[in-house]
Amino acid sequence: MPRSRVSQLLSTGVRPERAFLGAGKLTVAIGGKQEANRHDPGEVVSVESFTAYEMLAELARTVGLESAYEVVPPPGHVHLNRSNLIVLTNPRLLPFLAQVMKADPAAQGLIVVLDGATARTDTGCVHGVAWYAAKLGSTITGLAADGDRKLGDVLTDAIGITARMHPECDLHHPGTPSATTALIRLTEDSLQYLVLGDTTVVVDTSDGIEVFNDDRVDTTAQAERAEANRYPFGSTQKQAALLRMKHAELALRNQPGGFWVAAADPTVVTHAISGQIPLTAVKRVAVLTDGAARLVTMFDLLDWQGVLDVLDQHGPTELIRRVRAIEAADPNGTKWPRNKGSDDATAVYAN
Numbered sequence: 242m243p244r245s246r247v248s249q250l251l252s253t254g255v256r257p258e259r260a261f262l263g264a265g266k267l268t269v270a271i272g273g274k275q276e277a278n279r280h281d282p283g284e285v286v287s288v289e290s291f292t293a294y295e296m297l298a299e300l301a302r303t304v305g306l307e308s309a310y311e312v313v314p315p316p317g318h319v320h321l322n323r324s325n326l327i328v329l330t331n332p333r334l335l336p337f338l339a340q341v342m343k344a345d346p347a348a349q350g351l352i353v354v355l356d357g358a359t360a361r362t363d364t365g366c367v368h369g370v371a372w373y374a375a376k377l378g379s380t381i382t383g384l385a386a387d388g389d390r391k392l393g394d395v396l397t398d399a400i401g402i403t404a405r406m407h408p409e410c411d412l413h414h415p416g417t418p419s420a421t422t423a424l425i426r427l428t429e430d431s432l433q434y435l436v437l438g439d440t441t442v443v444v445d446t447s448d449g450i451e452v453f454n455d456d457r458v459d460t461t462a463q464a465e466r467a468e469a470n471r472y473p474f475g476s477t478q479k480q481a482a483l484l485r486m487k488h489a490e491l492a493l494r495n496q497p498g499g500f501w502v503a504a505a506d507p508t509v510v511t512h513a514i515s516g517q518i519p520l521t522a523v524k525r526v527a528v529l530t531d532g533a534a535r536l537v538t539m540f541d542l543l544d545w546q547g548v549l550d551v552l553d554q555h556g557p558t559e560l561i562r563r564v565r566a567i568e569a570a571d572p573n574g575t576k577w578p579r580n581k582g583s584d585d586a587t588a589v590y591a592n
């Protein structure tokens with residue numbers, strides 16, 4: 242397709258932000274409730290719902306879309322099978338929608354953070370670490386939708402199911418793909434957490450900040466780690482030392498006296514850190530992979546309270562931007578000796 246035709250399509254096609262809202266006049270269905278103290282109950286819409294409708298309508302106007310609202314009377318049966326429909330409600334008012342949301346793990350207050358381990362050796366797996374983390378993550382998400390299933394059982398089953406997805410690979414290989422795992426699930430009255438490996442869960446509670454992390458990996462291969470830290474990035478000595486370090490580390494992975502991460506053996510979950518905190522005591526929560534936690538754990542520039550404040554005020558992108566800025570200012574790893582200039586960094590924040 243010629244460049245001129247691409248420009249023509251871009252200038253005449255539907256703008257993405259408009260396509261997100263709809264392809265024609267929008268209908269916003271608002272859940273109504275019965276007005277109290279009236280013999281002839283009509284349906285009323287809360288001020289919050291109507292304000293939200295007005296904001297949506299204004300947004301639609303800016304992209305050239307008309308909109309109208311309709312009030313869904315109790316008991317909240319709304320016809321969902323329509324185009325250009327937005328439903329705006331509290332699930333209590335529209336029980337059908339509550340069912341849809343209950344079936345959707347994404348709406349259940351579930352956070353899943355996996356950090357695949359860098360493979361520096363053979364792995365015995367033809368699929369690779371990214372494949373492993375993607376399969377494990379999607380399996381966890383599916384299983385965690387069952388709120389009656391404990392997080393430990395969810396991870397145990399997910400590791401087993403993922404292992405069975407590649408029986409042709411050598412799952413007993415010491416380098417078989419692995420990932421640190423952190424799970425958070427909100428129930429009606431509690432925040433459940435599970436951490437397996439060096440990913441950090443930080444919960445700000447009414448009793449102070451609680452940090453859940455298992456950095457036992459740092460206690461392994463210490464001599465090899467110190468040796469690797471002596472060399473600048475990119476040097477052949479560094480590469481060789483990192484390989485020796487990896488072999489020493491893998492010898493203690495998922496072994497007594499070593500450290501524990503999700504790999505092919507489901508029984509490692511017994512070594513996870515898990516528990517729950519009453520929801521009424523929880524103010525905010527963050528999950529950070531070791532690459533995102535460096536401002537605290539490696540650079541010593543912030544404490545966990547500071548991390549929560551950055552996430553709260555500026556969001557995860559800013560937190561990771563600050564990590565990257567420090568790393569860029571120390572390109573050879575001389576001020577802050579480390580394995581990698583930058584590590585994969587993921588931060589999730591919820592309040």
Ligand SMILES: [Zn+2]
Nearest residue numbers: 366368407410
């Ligand atoms: Zn495989």
